[in-house]
Amino acid sequence: MPRLAIAPEVPRDLDALARPVRRDAVIAMRRFLQNTTSAPHPERVRNTRDPRVATLRLADQYRAVVVRQKDVFWMLGVLPDSEAWSYAQRHRFAVNTAIGVAEIWNAEALERVEPALRRSADSTGWRLFAHVSDAELLGLGIDARLIPLVRLITTDANLDALEPLLPETQFTPLSVLGQGGTVAEAWRALDSHVAVPAGEVDVTDLSTALERTPDRAAFVPDPSVLDQILNTPHWCTFLYPTQHRLAHRHGYEGPVLVTGGAGTGKTLVALHRAAHLARAGTGRVLLVTFSQGVAADASAKLDLLIDDEDVRGRIEVGNVERLAHRIVAEAEGRPPLLVGGPGLATLWQEASEISGDLHSPAFLLREWEQVILAQNLCTAQEYLAAKRPGRSVELDYEDRTAVWKAIEHVTGRLRASGRRTLLQLASEASTLLGRTTGDLLGDDAPGREPYRHIVVDEAQDLHPAQWRLLRAAVPPSPDDLFIVGDPHQRVFDTRVPLSTLGITAEPHRLTISHRVPQEILSWGVRLRGGGPADGLVDGITELVGFRATHPGTRPAVREYTSRETEMTGLAGQVRGWLDEGVPAEEIAVAARTGELVKEAKAALATAEVRVRVSTFHGLKGLEFRRVALVGVADGIVPSADTLTPAAEDPTARAHDLQRERGLLYMACMRAAERLYVSYSGRASPFLPP
Numbered sequence: 001m002p003r004l005a006i007a008p009e010v011p012r013d014l015d016a017l018a019r020p021v022r023r024d025a026v027i028a029m030r031r032f033l034q035n036t037t038s039a040p041h042p043e044r045v046r047n048t049r050d051p052r053v054a055t056l057r058l059a060d061q062y063r064a065v066v067v068r069q070k071d072v073f074w075m076l077g078v079l080p081d082s083e084a085w086s087y088a089q090r091h092r093f094a095v096n097t098a099i100g101v102a103e104i105w106n107a108e109a110l111e112r113v114e115p116a117l118r119r120s121a122d123s124t125g126w127r128l129f130a131h132v133s134d135a136e137l138l139g140l141g142i143d144a145r146l147i148p149l150v151r152l153i154t155t156d157a158n159l160d161a162l163e164p165l166l167p168e169t170q171f172t173p174l175s176v177l178g179q180g181g182t183v184a185e186a187w188r189a190l191d192s193h194v195a196v197p198a199g200e201v202d203v204t205d206l207s208t209a210l211e212r213t214p215d216r217a218a219f220v221p222d223p224s225v226l227d228q229i230l231n232t233p234h235w236c237t238f239l240y241p242t243q244h245r246l247a248h249r250h251g252y253e254g255p256v257l258v259t260g261g262a263g264t265g266k267t268l269v270a271l272h273r274a275a276h277l278a279r280a281g282t283g284r285v286l287l288v289t290f291s292q293g294v295a296a297d298a299s300a301k302l303d304l305l306i307d308d309e310d311v312r313g314r315i316e317v318g319n320v321e322r323l324a325h326r327i328v329a330e331a332e333g334r335p336p337l338l339v340g341g342p343g344l345a346t347l348w349q350e351a352s353e354i355s356g357d358l359h360s361p362a363f364l365l366r367e368w369e370q371v372i373l374a375q376n377l378c379t380a381q382e383y384l385a386a387k388r389p390g391r392s393v394e395l396d397y398e399d400r401t402a403v404w405k406a407i408e409h410v411t412g413r414l415r416a417s418g419r420r421t422l423l424q425l426a427s428e429a430s431t432l433l434g435r436t437t438g439d440l441l442g443d444d445a446p447g448r449e450p451y452r453h454i455v456v457d458e459a460q461d462l463h464p465a466q467w468r469l470l471r472a473a474v475p476p477s478p479d480d481l482f483i484v485g486d487p488h489q490r491v492f493d494t495r496v497p498l499s500t501l502g503i504t505a506e507p508h509r510l511t512i513s514h515r516v517p518q519e520i521l522s523w524g525v526r527l528r529g530g531g532p533a534d535g536l537v538d539g540i541t542e543l544v545g546f547r548a549t550h551p552g553t554r555p556a557v558r559e560y561t562s563r564e565t566e567m568t569g570l571a572g573q574v575r576g577w578l579d580e581g582v583p584a585e586e587i588a589v590a591a592r593t594g595e596l597v598k599e600a601k602a603a604l605a606t607a608e609v610r611v612r613v614s615t616f617h618g619l620k621g622l623e624f625r626r627v628a629l630v631g632v633a634d635g636i637v638p639s640a641d642t643l644t645p646a647a648e649d650p651t652a653r654a655h656d657l658q659r660e661r662g663l664l665y666m667a668c669m670r671a672a673e674r675l676y677v678s679y680s681g682r683a684s685p686f687l688p689p
């Protein structure tokens with residue numbers, strides 16, 4: 001039986017075919033897999049640069065290009081006959097001698113550029129790689145057949161021109177060396193291209209090389225797997241090497257933390273990790289998402305990723321609030337009552353009055369959430385002795401006593417009314433779990449917690465009380481916590497390093513955005529300030545090295561003279577996108593405040609344009625081809641209401657401003673194609689010049 005591995009181009013090429021041609025091609029691929037008598041057979045192509053290349057006739061005038069070695073076939077694309085033959089003639093295929101991955105390159109194009117490189121080399125004695133020996137190049141996996149060409153390169157520009165013609169695994173080390181990097185640095189750069197450790201590299205073993213190249217080859221053992229690959233999105237099958245390595249590593253010793261910029265694939269890695277753990281069958285998996293809305297999206301993606309019902313059934317998807325709610329409801333025998341925003345605001349106002357108006361309601365709320373609930377302080381004594389990290393206003397004994405009294409007013413009133421906040425619920429749930437873990441693990445009372453594995457998405461916004469709940473819900477053991485997040489996109493003020501919560505996580509990083517085009521990304525990074533962010537990891541996270549895979553269009557920033565003209569402009573912009581053929585569900589409009597959301601909805605309704613309109617917060621975790629952000633004006637972004645007065649607490653104010661910046665940045669980073677930003681009056685101070 002032939003063993004078939006397909007490249008990511010194959011599903012794409014098939015999707016581009018007319019329906020009857022696609023159907024014929026897929027039938028032919030099935031026959032090939034089953035080795036039936038009518039299966040297409042490999043046909044040699046004349047004048048190829050690689051004798052292993054052949055084609056398979058899949059439909060009338062269409063064929064697949066394959067590289068064959070013994071019973072292994074690597075299918076690279078499905079093309080019209082003449083294009084398939086030409087592709088087969090132009091390309092070379094190899095196994096990288098250093099890292100063992102399979103590589104393809106356009107040998108014909110390289111032969112064409114060689115004379116120009118030679119002319120440039122003849123005119124100077126300078127060589128870009130003079131400082132590196134052949135042995136070092138070979139040691140880095142540079143193909144021996146490419147070395148004569150590499151020796152002709154004289155400038156960075158020469159090398160850059162070769163980038164589209166070389167496999168990334170050949171170009172990457174050359175690029176590091178060309179910029180004056182050392183061999184060791186070139187090796188480190190190759191690391192992100194390695195999904196599976198190479199071990200001994202046998203360059204004649206194509207099958208093992210393909211297994212090491214999961215972004216370029218997926219094995220198709222039978223027709224059902226073929227259907228699964230062809231009927232699901234690209235990311236279900238082909239992860240980039242770093243993503244693959246993180247998601248499919250066999251056994252982490254304990255918690256893992258993957259940070260990375262917007263669109264680097266953190267959520268996809270989290271989904272694949274959850275699927276990997278569920279397939280291993282070691283126990284129940286909880287995938288924690290930011291909100292229930294995002295949970296529905298993640299559930300739908302898991303349904304695509306996993307076709308085995310039993311495996312899928314091992315993964316539960318939900319947010320921390322829901323988990324806390326359920327634990328408390330089960331323990332108390334009825335659903336807990338929650339306090340609403342307005343009710344709580346009144347209580348904090350009363351508390352502020354009790355403290356003699358020394359502290360504002362916002363100050364007291366922060367003190368409660370960030371000091372008391374964050375450290376689970378239960379008594380006045382504990383509070384009086386506690387550290388207050390992140391709070392710059394000193395409180396002496398008397399102040400603390402007054403603050404505690406004011407806060408007790410709120411907690412007492414809540415208790416009396418039988419209501420709780422979401423964070424209180426998380427705190428209580430973790431305490432309950434702490435008490436009952438033994439029983440829940442027992443055979444006779446398996447319960448629903450703890451889980452065996454927890455995978456956390458959007459981790460940057462979890463509060464310490466919620467972390468404690470998650471920690472209590474999964475016993476410390478290998479593969480217990482797999483956490484992904486981006487401190488730069490934090491939209492709440494929860495800047496806590498995991499280590500302070502007793503979670504020592506192995507850190508990893510993703511740096512390449514596969515969603516956001518470079519122009520939007522660079523603009524967004526300037527908006528965010530490019531500077532470090534704290535939280536999750538110890539110390540700070542830098543945006544350094546964060547880049548995109550593709551170029552794009554600069555964000556359109558529009559100034560209007562009035563709110564009314566701004567809303568008319570918005571309706572015109574969205575109408576234009578729809579007229580271009582962009583589906584309505586691929587467009588999102590968002591604003592900082594609920595009031596602006598209402599105005600935008602009304603303007604779009606008047607123009608009979610129906611697309612999703614939400615607050616910036618409502619965009620979290622989502623992506624759209626086109627994104628329009630309105631009301632990005634001074635006084636609205638940052639939202640004046642949410643800023644602590646500098647006189648009251650300058651550090652808190654700086655944190656508030658950073659959070660507001662992160663929120664706008666997160667909203668901008670949802671755009672996969674175009675970003676439109678508008679304001680009337682003065683622009684938001686966050687907008688880059």
Ligand SMILES: Nc1ncnc2c1ncn2[C@@H]1O[C@H](COP(=O)(O)OP(=O)(O)OP(=O)(O)O)[C@@H](O)[C@H]1O
Pocket residue numbers: 234235238239240243260261262263264265266267268269486489513514515621622623669
């Ligand atoms: N392996 C992949 N194959 C195909 N597309 C990918 C892959 N990895 C990432 N992408 C693209 O990048 C998008 C972003 O991925 P994802 O949502 O996982 O990123 P993220 O890091 O969680 O982003 P954010 O932090 O901004 O929410 C995906 O929807 C997809 O379009």
